[in-house]
Amino acid sequence: AEALPAARSRAPAARAPAVPQSVAAVPDGAVAAASRRSPPASDALRLREVLSRLSLPREDVSEASNLVNKAVSHLVQAIRGKDSFFSSIEPHNAGSYYEHVKISEPNEFDIMLVMPVKRLQLTESDDTGAYYYVSFKRSPKEKGWLKFLEEDGKLSAFKMLQALRETIKQEVKNIKDMEVTVARKKAGSPAITLQIKNPPSEISVDIILTLKAQQSWPPSTQGGLKIEQWLGRKKRKDFRFKPLYLVAKQNKREKVLRGNTWRLSFSHVEKQMINNHGNSKTCCESNGLKCCRKGCLKLMKFLLEQLKMKHPKELEKFCSYHVKTAFLHSCITWPNDTDWHLGNLEHAFQQCLEFFVDCLQRSQLTHFFIPQYNLLTLEDKARHHFLSRKISHELNNGFPVFHENY
Template sequence: MELELELRRSATGPKELRPPGLERRESAPKGWKPRRVLESLKLRRAEISRAAEVVNRVVDHLQRRLQCCQCEFRGTSLLRAGSYYEHVKISAPNEFDVMFTLNIERIQLEEYFDSCAFYFVKLKRNPKGNPLSQFLEGEILSASKMLAQFRKIIKEEIKNIEDTAIALQRKKKGSPAVTLLIKSPMEISVDIILALESKSSWPASTKNGLPIQNWLGVKVRRDLRLQPYYLVPKHAKEGHCFQVSNIDQSENAKMIDRKECLKLMKYLLQQLKKKFENRRELDKFCSYHVKTAFFHICAQDPCDSQWRFKDLEQCFENCVSHFLQCLQTEHLTHYFIPGFNLFSPDKIEKANKEFLLRQIEYERDNGFPVFGEY
């Protein structure tokens, strides 16, 4: 598909802006202090400890319920994921992601209409039986039935958690998460996701994904591909579909300076969504988009010498330029599944991508006023 580059207009007036080209700009953005911004994003140790204690108490209670012998999801393990556990959480420890994983053996995957990332799941015959059999529709495991039962169990069980006020949030369209709002002793949002863990070979669609050979090395990539992958139940028209999910384990000690850029990118999107919270253009953009683009930059710039803290402004500029390029070309390749475009027109409308592109261009060209006075 040919993509046409267009001239954009600034959000503050008729001045024409040069569209972000495929080459990086020579100079970093001026007039702002990235180190001061990062300092403002640091979490206080006392707040972290308090929030983690509250969340762990709730999650441990739910896990005991899921592991009981009467539960359809017995045998689940707890996998804490998300920005807090990856040390890239910003502003406040008020959002947590928790994944309950259920190991499954003897399954067969059938790709959902050449989507690369979505699959029908079939259970192969198991002499010991399978507690998930009750969720079958014909031969296909129903994602919608699994989600409904999982949500029902969580809804019933939070009533039994003492000394903590918890509310079940309304289902988010297209999201596999059961979202809890802990109201006291402090307000915290917890997204709980059920995932099926498979230790078999990764699906064929991931073969050329995880492009870290020049960054972390061939051996690291090979070892990571020996790790389990996860199937997250997602609502599809048929109600059966599962999405392949890979926990981002490609971070290691080499990324300590890189993470500062990721925090700034996440904060940029967060502040823009806050600025335009009464509009709908940014609703479908999330930190996962920023993180995916960031990992592609890490693969393109694999040397630690390219990520020195003294060059923070330029490194951040490179990340911004790459993300703008993804918006402009309407293409953001899934890091693990190269045939899956996170910015395809059927997932995010062109007008919404153009809106975000204009806002980020404006911020970049004006020293990122959305970050505040730093």
């Protein structure tokens, strides 16, 4: 992801086919009108057409992922060898590409570089329940940690990122058969961004420094992940026994940005939920019924991407994590596979959007794992209402933005 993973909008938008509109425009506004009508068959046809265009060509994906794997593998070996402190670091794949819900072109990847740690002491840095100061319950056996501790014993994300960035900057020069550079640091971003030349385009890889601890999730997560009716009580228990992940991320609510905060990350659980999303175990398997959950998520992401292109200033604070969160809440609101039958794509998509619009109108989108954390801050209420109006307009008019050429 979370206080939000930075919106990644460098990729050119995927283009949907231009389909002539024959529906009379309905003004912007509440979605009530849309929810009263069943989507016409033409809407369904258009959505399926758009969805088919969003599927990435397999050979393009394979070529891009091979380049990324080669570059990351080289860097991980070099990082382990250069500093014994980083010898246990391991790469984990994250993000939409690995959840198989990537849209646009296969030129953006997220890789977590994971450091296993023991016996962490977490102290909340604010009231969101997402950001923490990290220290050790006991002095770590690996003395390499000491150079990254502040005077008060807090683990400095800034110092660790700086050390990692320097090593990577030196090492990219030694990667053979491809041109790799490190992008300039973005303020507040937890990522070290690699740029891999892949004519005629460029592949961007966000490397995210992550701590992994085999310990209980903090109390702020207790009431989250309400998947009992959707994926089952046992699955929730299994997920909560998974390791705790923290990513290096500045908390912008702090008056003085010291770079020593860490944010909870649940991308490993999100990936499993999205890839194994059925209420029944056979959902979308070769011998089971197919559903439209992933299709809805792709369309929601594409809709936000297209609207952001039209209204970059007004929608700059929104990113795909808002959409993913609304989608996950929709999955527990309608937990049964029958609610997501493949033939009901347009109805399911409409329900997801209506749920999201309701959240925007109330400026309340609860983090899926941390119920006390609202991803929509009240000071941005006007932006929330702007996006809700734009989505309502699209919903009421057969999604004209899907068929405009940019």
